[in-house]
Every structure is written in C-alpha cells, then in structure tokens.
Amino acid sequence: RFRGMFAFALWDRNQETLFLARDRLGVKPLFYALLPNGQLLFGSELKSLLAHPELGREIDPCAVEEYFALGYVAEPRTIFTSAKKLPPAHTLRVRRGQPLPEPHEYWKVRFTLDQRLTATEAAEELVIRLRESIRLRMISEVPLGAFLSGGVDSSAVVAMMAGLSSDPVNTCSIAFTDPAFNEAQFAQQVADRYQTRHFVDTVESDDFGLIDTLAWLYDEPYADSSAIPTYRVCQLARKHVTVTLSGDGGDESFGGYRRYRLHLMEERLRSLLPLRIRQPVFGLLGRLYPKADWAPRVFRAKTTFQALTRDPVQAYFHSVSILRDEMRQQLFSDSFKTQLGGYDALNVFRRYAAQVEGSDPLALIQYLDLKTYLVGDINTKVDRASMAHSLEVREPLMDHPLVEWLATLPSSLKIAQGESKYLLKKSMEPHLPHEIMYRPKMGFAVPLIRWFRGPLKQRVRDSLTGERLLGTGLFNADYLRHLVEAHESGRRDYSAPIWTVLMFEAFLRQMDGGERVEKQPDIKRQSL
Template sequence: MCGIAGIFHCGTPKPVEPHRVERMCDAIAHRGPDGSGVWTAPGVGLGHRRLSIIDLAGSPQPMHSVDGRAVLVFNGEIYNFRALRRELEAKGARFRTDGDSETILAAWQAWGPDCLSRLEGMFAFALYDLSTRQLFLARDRLGVKPLFTATLSDGSLIFASELKGLLAHPLMRSQVDSLAIEDYMTWGYVPDHRSILKGVEKLPAAHFRLLEHDRPPSPPRRWWDVSFEQRARGSVADQSAQLLHHFREGVSSRMVADVPLGAFLSGGVDSSSVVALMAEASREPVTSCSIGFDVAEVDETSHARLVAHRFGTDHRERIVSPGDVADLDRIAAIFDEPFADASALPTLRVCELARESVTVALSGDGADEALAGYRRQVFHHREEQARAVLPQTLRGPIFGALGKVWPKADWAPRPLRAKTTFLSLAEDGAAGYARALAILDQDARRRLYGEMLLRERGEYRAEDALIEVMDCAPARSGLDAAQYADLTFWLPGDILTKVDRTSMAVGLEAREPLLDHRLIEYCATLPESRRIRGRQGKWLMKHAMERYLPDEILYRPKQGFVTPLAEWFRGPLAGMARGVARSEALVGSGWFDRGALSRLAERHISGAADNGRVLYQLVMLEKSLARLGIG
C-alpha cells in the first residue's frame, strides 16, 4: 500500500522538474512512510511513497521493467501475483524481485491494457512505456484505491492518490465547484463523477486512461463491470456452499503479507464472518480490533467481544466519546474534500488501534452492497413489489398527496415515519431509491441554500446522476439496479473513500475480502429470494454462516457503525451546531442562508427535529473549505 503522484505533458514533452514530483509525494507521505522515489524523463515524472507489505526490501519504486522499457508507480496489492508470475515466466518473462509490482510491468508488456482483467486485487497505478511513449493510468474494479487527476495551464496532466498531492503543485488552483456542494449536501460526500475543486477529476473505478504526448488527453475507458442480468440456479445448499467458497477465497487471498495482520471487528455479520474465516485459515490467534461509544444505544462492543471469545482472538477495543470530536479538523485534513459520513471518526480510531499491533487489517466492507444488506434495499424491494401492482397513474396522485401532508416525524418509531416511503412510492423506482439514499431531499436543500448557490446550481440536481446509473444498469429488477448503484456510486464514493483515507492516514493497509470480484460477480447472479427473504437482507450469507456464528450475531437488527451525532449536538457540541449559522465560509459566501441554518440548529437542540446528520455535514463542509483556503 502506497501513495503515487506524477506529471505528464500531453503536448510537447517538456522537461519535468523532479522537485515538483517530490513535493506532490511529500504531501501524501503518510501513505508510504517506508520509502520514496522519483523518476523523470522528457515529458513525464513519476513519484512514489512506499508502505512495505510484501517483499519488504526488494521492490523499490518507481520500478523499471527488466528490459528498462517501462516504469511503474503502484498503490495497492495484486493477490494473484504468484500465479501470474508463473504464467508470465512460461512466456519468457524474467523477474528480479519477489513482489507484486514487477508482475504488473511484465503483464503490461505481455498483454497491454488487457492485463487489467488478469489482475486480482486493489490498485491504482501509473505505468510509462518508453517504447511507445504512453502513460497508462488504471484503477481497480470496485474503486478500493483512489486516483485524482487535473490538467494544468501549461498543458500538463498531474495525478496523485489524494487531492492534497495535486494541491502541492504550484500551478494547481483551488476554485470550488458549486455543483459539488449540491452533490455533497445530497449524499454527504462528493461522488466520483465530480470533485470539490473545478478542473479536478477522479479516475472512475474499473476505468483506465492511455495518454500520449502528441495527442489530447483521452477520456477514461471502462474495463470491467458487474452484471445482474443472469440468474444462477441451484438449491439453497448448493448456493450456500458456493458462496462460502468465494468467501474463503476472498479471505485467504488477502491474508498473504510479510508483516503483522489483523482484522476490524464491529460485532456485525460482515466483520464477524471475516474474523471467523480468518480464524479457520490461521494457525495463530487473529488480532481483532473494535471501537465502541459512550452512548449505550449505539455501542456494539459486547457483540464484538462475543465473537472474539468464540474464535479466541487477541482482542483490543477503544471507546469514542464527544471529546474525540476535537479531531474533526484532522478528519477534514485527511479527506481534503468535505466528507460527512460520521463513522469516519470511529473508523480512524479503529485504524489507530489496529496500527499499534498490525500493518494490515481485513475489513467486512462490501457484503451489504453485494447481497442487499442495507435496510433501504429491503424497503426498496418491497416498494418495487407495490409499484408492480399499482400503476403510476394511481401511485403518483395518491402517495404524492399522502407524502405532502404526512408529518416528518424524526422522533417517532420507525414504522410511523412514512413520509419518505409515501413520496418514494409516488415516483418511479430509481427516483424513489435516490430519495431514500439522499440525506436531504431537493426541497430541504433549496430551503438551506443562499441565492448565489441557487443561481450557480441552476437546473442541476444531484439525484439525476444516481438515477441515470440505475436506469442504465445491467439489471433485471429494481433491486438489481439499486444494488448496482450501491456498488458503483455509493461504495467508491463513501465507504471505500472512508476506509482508504483513515487507514492510510496512520500507515495501515486495509483489505476488503468481501469485495473479491469473483464473489461480487457471483452474488449478482443470485435470485432475489436468496438475497432478501421477508425482512431479512443478506439472507443467503446469514444462512451460510450459521455453522460459524450464533443467531444473536446473525439475526439481530442491523445497526451499522453509527456515531451518536444527535445526542452530541444537543449536548456538548451544541455550540458547534449554532456556529454553522455564523460561518463566513458557508453564509458569507452566499452559498447558504443564515436564518435557515440558525433554525436548523435550534430545532435540533430543542428536540423538535433530528438534524444531527445535516449539522455534521455543514460543520465538515466549513472545515474542509478552510483547509482548501476558502472562506
């Protein structure tokens, strides 16, 4: 696991100053504390920061191919590199190291861009071929590893693992994209099709770019996709066995390391399953790490301890309290772009805890997206059944009218909070799912915005991008389309961004065994009844794991990695909540309305509404803009 950066002149191959690449790498030094390197040639410069995981002493980067015709900087892990190496050696390739980096160079020279389909792992890399004078940028299938790019005024294209790497270049400018604020206030993060700064792009997951000096920059090209268009046949027993096989393959392949290895353990189904299969595959006790809260309703440490005891892990835990919010400035610095998934704070804490004893930690991310484990997916599945029975001509007027008059009862028991369901049923499936996923709907956002943001936003609505993804999804049903959107829109933008930035901030490599692409591809073929049964999401996974985990882990209500924001903003952080209405960055810029922000905070503090998530969004937006020197 590492950080990469570089400069490429798409026109005339001007000299690249090595110190500029060094500055870009220094800005992301936390991603690779074990080594650094820079290589330049006419029109190109590649830089690398290394966190040593495999072949600790033998794979420095930038790495040259054996024949010297290609140079690589690489962030990630290729889990099948040994099998690939044997295949390439049979074709005549020679190797000087024992790591996975050199395998990418040989695979490029053997297969060109088609090498990507043979790589199993997580990666973002830049490879320069001196014989063809081409720069090859690539990102893994699910977007586990990030890559930012920007085109500068001198015609060069720069890239880096994090936005701060681009900002270290002297020609990079910080101008906020107003449409990114619309995206952020909708989703709580800036999705991969946009950046908080104008002129910055993110290479999408499962895409590559092939750049040449004498041609304009080419757009990204997709090299992999997951399809929900086929349905696997077989008994429950057969499909459980097949699913469990893929689980084991995903876990065992990610346990290869030359450094200490452990796991995150929340006490939920996914991380508990990973720990169970790690314990099955390991001769030594698994090191497990958990984070809890000082609010009992959201604390899961007792369930984590139950799993740790069951599998005899070397278990460590730590508690997060309101005092930890002092680290929000650090969170803003880690993410660069505004990021309002409040679980970033406990994720950072569990990464810090893990790093005290291991260098690699396995997580349970991915199963909810692949197997319909989110509550919103279960609700959407049931809503789609209703849509199939009631035509739009009936649904629209009836449920639309109910949704408008039904109170927004944040304080009520969940079954009585029907406003969102009614409004979703009045719409088609994609629009309804976008409404369910959004933190703030269009009307709520409009009430908060100032005149300047309303003017700059124009007709753009953040939901349209997600709706387009669902409408174009390779899917047979509404549930398929929702899961496809979660895998390609939500997962890389929110979940994987959170884990990458927090783990890399402390020099920890996080691996996602449940995002093995073969597992994802298999899950996409499962009948809907094997994904959702009754009100149970991830049904087949839970059934398959019954031999390992007790029912109180498998079938308790899903909780998630929840931070008690509502309680904190009504108590010790009430002053911070009120402060958003006085923010020069938010209000003085004309992006938000002062009175609307003040009412938002006071209604939350009084208990009249639950605006904790929105207040956190605004706090993190203010802090991120300050980090970018804006406001």
Template sequence: MCGIAGIFHCGTIKPVDPQRVERMCDALVHRGPDGAGVWTAPGVGLGHRRLSIIDVEGSPQPMHSTDGRAVIVFNGEIYNFRELRRELEGEGARFHTDGDTEVILAAWQRWGPDCLQRLNGMFAFALYDRTERTLFLARDRFGVKPLFMAHLSDGSVAFASELKGLLAHPLLRREADPLAVEDYLTWGYVPDHRSILKGVEKLPAGHFRVLKHDTPPAAPRRWWEISFADRRKGSERDLEAELLHHLREAVTSRMVADVPLGAFLSGGVDSSSVVALMSEASRDPVRTCSIGFDVASLDETSYASQVAELFGTDHEARQVSADQFDSIDSLAAMFDEPFADASALPTWRVCQLARESVTVALSGDGADEAMAGYRRQVFFAHEERVRRLLPESFRRNVLGPLGRIYPKADWAPRPLRAKSTLLALAENGAKGYARGLSVVPPELRELLYSSAMRRKIGDYRAEDPLVEAMMKAPARSGLDRAQYADLTFWLPGDILTKVDRTSMAVSLEAREPLLDHRLVEFAATLPERMRVRGTQGKYLLKHAMRRYLPDDILYRPKQGFVTPIADWLRGPLAQQARGIAGSAALARTGWFDTVRISHMADAHISGRADNSRILWQLLMLDRTLAKLGISA
C-alpha cells in the same frame, strides 16, 4: 499500500521538475512512511511513497521493467500475483524481485490493457511506456484505491492518490465547483463523478485512461462492470457451497503479507464471517480489535468479545468516549473534500488501535452492497412490488400529495415514519431509491440555497446521475438496480473513501475480502430469494455462516458505527452550530440562506426539531473550505 503522484505533459514534452513531484509525494507521506522515490524523463515525472507489505526489503518504486521500456508507480495489492508470476515465467518473463509490482509490469508488457482483467486486487497505478510515450492510468474494479487527476494551466495533467497531493502543485486552482456542493449536500460526500475543485477529476472505478504527449487527454475507458443480468441456477445447498468456496478464497488470498496482519471485529455478520474464515485458515490465533463507546446504546463490544472468544483470537478492545467532537478539524484535513459520514470518527479510532499491533487489517466492508444487506435495499424490493400493483396515476396524484403533507416524524416508531415511503412510492423506482438514499431531499436543498447559488446550479440535480445509472444498469429487477447503485455509486464515494482515508491516515493497509470480484460477480447472479427472504437481507450468506456463527450474531438488528452528533450539536457543539451560518468560510461563498440556517440551528438546539444531519454537513463543509482556502 502506498501513495503515488506524477505529472504528464499533453501536447508537448516539457521538462518536469523532480522537486515538484517530490513535494506532491511528501504530502502523502502518511500513505507510505517506509520509502520514497521520484523518476523523471522529458514530459513525465512519477513519484512514490511506500508502505512495505510484500517483499519488504525489495521492490522499490518507481520500478522499471527488465528491458527498461516501462516504468510504474503502484498503490495497492495484487492478491494473485504469484499465480500470474508463474504463468508469465512460463512464457519467458524473468523477475528480479519477489513482489507484485514487477508482476504488473510484466503483465502489461505481455497483455497490454487486457492485463487488468487478470489482476485480482485493489489498485491504482500509473505506467509510462517509454517506447509508445504514453501514460497508462488504471483503477481497480470497485474503486478501493483512489486516483485524483487535475488539468493544469501549463497543459499538463497531474495525478495523486489524494487531493492533498494535487494541492501541493502550485498551478492547481482552488476554485469550488457549485455542482459538487449540490452533490455533497445530497449524499454527504462528493461522489466519484465530481470533485470539490473545478478542474479536478477522479478516475472512475473499473476504468483506465491513456495519455499521450502529442494529443489532448483522452476520456477514461471502462474495463469492468458488475452485471446483474444473469441468474444462477441450482439448489440452495449447491449455491451455499459455491458461496462458501468464494468466501474462503477471498479471505485466504488476502492473508498474504510479510508484516503483522489482523482484522477489524465489530461483532456484526460481515466482520465476524471474515474472522471465522481467517481462523479456519490460520494455524496461529488471529489478531482482532474492536472499539467500544462509553454510551451503552452505541456499544457493540460484547458481541465482538463473543466472537473473539468463540475463535480464540488475540483480541484487543478499547473503549473511547462518544464525545469525539474535538477531532473535527483532523477529520476535515484527512478527507480534503467535505465528508459528512460521522462513522468516519470511530472508523479512524479502530484503525489507530489496529495499527498499534498490525500493519494490515481485513475488514468486512462490501457485503451489504454485494449481497443486499442494507435495510433500504430490502424495503426497496418490497416497494417495487407495490409500484407494480398500484397504477402510476394513483401513486403520482394521491401518494405524492399525501407524502408532501405528511409530517416528518423521525422521533416516531418506524412504521409511523411514512413520509419518505409515500414520496418514494410516488416516484418511479430509480427516483424513489435516490430519494431514500439522499441525506437532504431536493425540496430542502432548494430552501437552503441562496438565489445566486440556485442560478449557478441551474437544472442540475444530484440525484440525476444515480437515477441514470440505475436506469441503464445491466439488471433484471428493482433489487438488482438498487444493489448496482450501491456498488457503483455509494460504495466508492462513501464506504471505501472512509476506510481508505482513515486507515491511510495511520499508515494501515485495510483489505476488503468481501469485495473479491469473483465473490461479488457470483453474488450478483443469485436469485432474489437467495438474497432477500422476507425482511432479511444477505439471506444466503447468513445461512452459509450458521456452521460458524451463532444466530444472535447472524440475526441481530444491524447497528454499525453510530456517532451521537444530534447530542453534540445540542451540547458541546451548540455554539458552533449557532455560528455555522455566519462562519467566515461559508459566508464568503454566498451559497446559502444564512437566516434559514440560523433558524434550523436554533430549532435543533432547543429540541424542536432534529436538524443534526444537515447541520453536521454544513459544519464539515465549513471546516473543509477553511482548511483548503477554497474560493467560491
């Protein structure tokens, strides 16, 4: 795992200052503390920070092809590089290293952009072709590895693994994009189609981009997309056997490393399944780690210990205080862009624990998106059946008004929290799912913004790109479209961003075997009854893993990492909650109705309402703006 950065001049060939590229790479030292390199030529500069995983002593970067035609900087892992190497050697290629970077170079020279279809892995790389004088930028199918790009005033394009790499370039403007603020308030993160800074882009997952010296920058091109358009036929037994085959292949392929390797173990279905299959494939005990909390309702370590004992893993658990609020500034610096998923705090802690003994850790991320494991997906599948039964006019004219007057009852038992369900049913399926997925609904955002901010945002609504993606998805059902949205929108923007930044902050490589594209492509073809059965999601996965895991692991209610932000904002962070409206960073922007925010903070602190999620979002936005020195 590594950090990459570079500069490319479009429309001209200007010299690139190697020290400028070096400074961009130095900002990414946490991603690659084991080595560094910079290469420049007229109009281009490539830089690299290395975390050694494969071929520890070899494979320095930037790496040149054998014939000197191509140069590459690469962040990630190619899990099938040995198979590709044998194929390429059979066609005459010669290799001087034992790693995967040189295989990408040879694959590019043999197949061009089509080489991406042959790569099984997580990656973001930049490859300069000295003959064609073009820069080829590519990102993996799901966006496991990030790649930021910025168009600068001198006509160049700069790129880096994280925004902080671009921030090291003196020509980068630090002007906030109001539409990104609308996106952030809606989702709790800035999705991949936007950046908090104007002029900065993220290369979308499953896309590549070709830059040339003599033409303006070309738009990114999609090279892969998940499809739910087909359905696999076969008995449940046959489908289960095929699923297990893909699971085993995904896990074992990600166990290749020349450094210590382990796994995160929460005691949930996904991480427990990964550990079970690792134990099956390993002659030595698997190293596992888990984090617990000193609040019993948040602690899952007993389940993790149960799984560790079942498979005889070399397990380490550590209990941390739920009061981690003193890490807010570190978190803001880690993510660069505002990021309000509070589970980032415990994720960071478990990465710190893992890094004490391993350099690579396998996680269970991706199964919920790929196999319908989220409660919202199951609910949505049932809502879609209701939509088909009820006339649109009744849903719009009766359920909509009823939902608007129904009280918001977060404190009530789940069956009585009907407000969001009624409002969702009044919409079409895509709009209803977007509403359910959002953190702050459009009505509340409208109230929070100042009149000046509302003018800046105009007609744009953050839900629009998600709704459009769902409507155009290669899918056959509402459940398909919900999973497509989670895989292409939520997963890269929230889950994978969280895991990448928190793991890389401690120089740990995290691998996601349940996002093996062959596994996910298979899961997307499963009949709905193999994904959702009654109120249970991930039906086939759970059924397949019954040979390894007990039912109290497979079928217990989903919990996940929970952080008690509501209590923090009434207790140790109460003063900060009261001060959000008047904070210097937010006040300078003029984006918000500060009086309304003050009332929301008072209502939360007094216990009259639970406004913790929006207050946490505003607090993280404030800290990020202050860290970056962003202007409105």
C-alpha cells in the same frame, strides 16, 4: 488480470504515453488534473495535486449539489472544477502532445440473476469462495489481523481466517461508553469462539475532536460521521498489525441494508398503481402527513408517501439523500441555484441506472450502491482513515470474482423470509452464533443529536451562522439559522444535515489554511 485493490501509473518512455488504472470496486483512489499549460498531475490524494501552485481552486457547483445530497462528491467529480477522480474499473491512456481522452471502462458487474442453485448449494459454494478470497488476502510478510465489529460481515471474515490460520487471529474492535452505540459484547463472542488475540479500545462518547483532522484527511467535503470510529479502529489496529482485513462490501453484494427491504416493499406498492394515479394521491398524503422524526419508525409515513410518487430510481435516491430535494432548495441561495442551472444530483443515479440490465428492483439498487455509496462513502472513509495510520486494509468481500458470482444469484437468495443477507447468514450458521447473525443491524454511529444540543452546540451555531459559510454566497442564511434553532430546541432532528454543513465549513477552513487539530479522547486499552 489483476485481483484486488490497486491504483497505479505507468510511463512508456518509448511511446511517450502515461497509463493510469484504478481497481474494479474503487478501493484505492486516483486523482488527476490537466493544467492550462498542458502539464498532467496525478496522485492518490487530492492534496498532492493541490500542492501545485497552478492548480485552480474554483469550487464546482455540481459537486456541491452532489455533496449535500449524498454526503460525498460522486465520481468522476471532485470538489474542484480543475481536478477529477479516475472512476473505478477505468483506465486513462495519455499520449504526450495529444488531447486528454475520456477514461476507458475495462470491467462492469452484470446482475444476470441466472444461476440456478438451491439455497444449500449456494451456501456451500459461498463458503468455498469466501475462503479463497480470504486466503489470498492473508498472504503477508508483516503482522496481520482483522477488524471485528460484531456484525455478520466482519464476524464471517474472522471465522474464515481462524480456519485458515494455525495461529490465533489478531482482531480489533472499538467499544463506546454509550451503550446505544456499543457492539463490543458481540465482537467479544466471536473473539471467544475463535480464541483470537483481541484488542479493544473504549472511546468516550464525546470523541468529537476529530472534526478538523477529518477535514484535513479527506481533502474535500465528506459527511459520514462514522469516519470518527473508523479513524479510531484504524489507530488501534496499527498498534498491533500492519495489514488488516475488513468486512466492507458485504451489504452491497449480499443485500444487507435495511433500506433495501423498505425499497422492495415500496416497489410492491408502486406496482399496484400506475404513476399517473400514484403521483396525485400519495403526493397529497406526503404534503399533509406531518414530519415525525421523533416517532417510532412505523409512524414515519411521510417519506414513504413521498417515495410512492416517484419512479424507482428517484425513490431510492430520495431514500439515501441526506438533504432531500426540498431541503437543498431551501439551503442554497438563489444565486447559487442559478449557477447550478438545473443540475440535480439525481443525474448520478440516472447515469448508472441506465447501465442496468433487466428489471429486478433489488439488483438495480445494489448496482447503484456499488457505483456510488460503496465507492464515494465506504471506500473513501476506510482508505483515508487507514492511510492516516499507515495501515493497509484489505477487502475480501470485494473480491471481484466473488462479486461477479453473487451478481448471478437470484435476489431471492439475498433477501428472503424477511431476512437481509439471507445467503450469507445461512452459510455462516455452522460458524457463528445465532445471536450474531440474527440481531438488529447497528453499524458505526456517533451521538450527533446529543452533541449538537450539548458540547458542540456553540461550534454548530458559530459555524452555520458565521461568515465563512455565508461569505461563499452558496447558502440561504435564514435556512441555516432555522437548522440550528429547530435542532437546539428539540423541534426537529437535523443532526445529519447539520453535520453535513459543519463538515463543509471545516473543509473551507482547511482551504483557508486552518490547523489540523486532534483532541485525544479518554481511551481505555485492553488486550483480551
């Protein structure tokens, strides 16, 4: 019956039973571990469990494989063999003196796609449902606001909030000095339209002093570099409000990611030829076609050729992997690959894909993202960044009745006429400027390529070729040197793999007792 985000524990003294529960979409985290002496530890941060001297620190080889594939350790694993995450929409009931049971799943979204509404009818109902979800999350006895990036999701949330509030909405945005990453002008358009009380922090593009702070916050390896601007926007918001609303979750439910359209295109091609023909033909093309990170997207066909040799789940896993199969095979040492015993992070996607009803290709990958990327990456990022500043972030687009309703709508209302988030954009046409909704998606990003060839060049070299990484026995030293040298020279863009390795090294440094250091960037603050 609960609605919204939660993670809690209840102790029944009479039954001597502990009850743990986590919200449906995994907005809030919950960790637990059973010690050899029978004690059960639990907490909202892994570091709270690590404070116990009896908790083992042995790194889980399968978690390492998942991290380097996905950029996070997927539920229910943690980086340590001794601890687990309680998965979203699960409970755990532990009775004193009895073995630790498996968690119980109490909710699952079903993509039935059987709702028969016209686009106009669906858009009208969506606005009603959005307003209800946002109204519930605006109930607060402390100062309230919203993140405003200038994208369609956060802009839609602010538009609905403005219609529900008699006072100006507090909105917070991050601007960057590098125009390639700056969306501040679009956020300003929405703020002006709704006359919000708008706060902007302009962060210098070389705001890389957070690396060690992030490693300390996340407790286990985490490789989404947008954690940096997310940390900054939470830092800004907390100066003005205690609770803020976010637009997270919109891409997964409304069909917003660019990769969704690419996957659907590939699925149409896969449907034309059986796998036995696709594998040899496109496999050969994938091997022969040069890797072209530097080229315009239309010419980067190698990845597409490789994807066409795979089944849909393999192909989607391949498309979202940071270090793809062949790169992980080169990155890991022979001894570590033996430890893995053939385990592949693809198993995470296979497990969830087996739960999907029907054969709709968009529903499949939306479900996979709701179970993996949304929880392991997006929600993890926002929870750690907000909690670091004692800021409560509420997620109206993850309202479970809204998510359930959207899962009943046909995929043709989510991606249509070449447009992602078709239904959301149609519903917001009376409320938002056309330019906000129909411009290319940017997202939070940082200039990793330039950092690793410039101001962070020496740190990258020291970290990737240093003793801390090599001493683990997990990595192939020759391949680590290749990543560094090929990126420095400009021959390849290895910025995402290098960041992933760099954050693993920063995690190891924290485990070795490293200091949490934050270099404050130059910030220009304005209230508009």
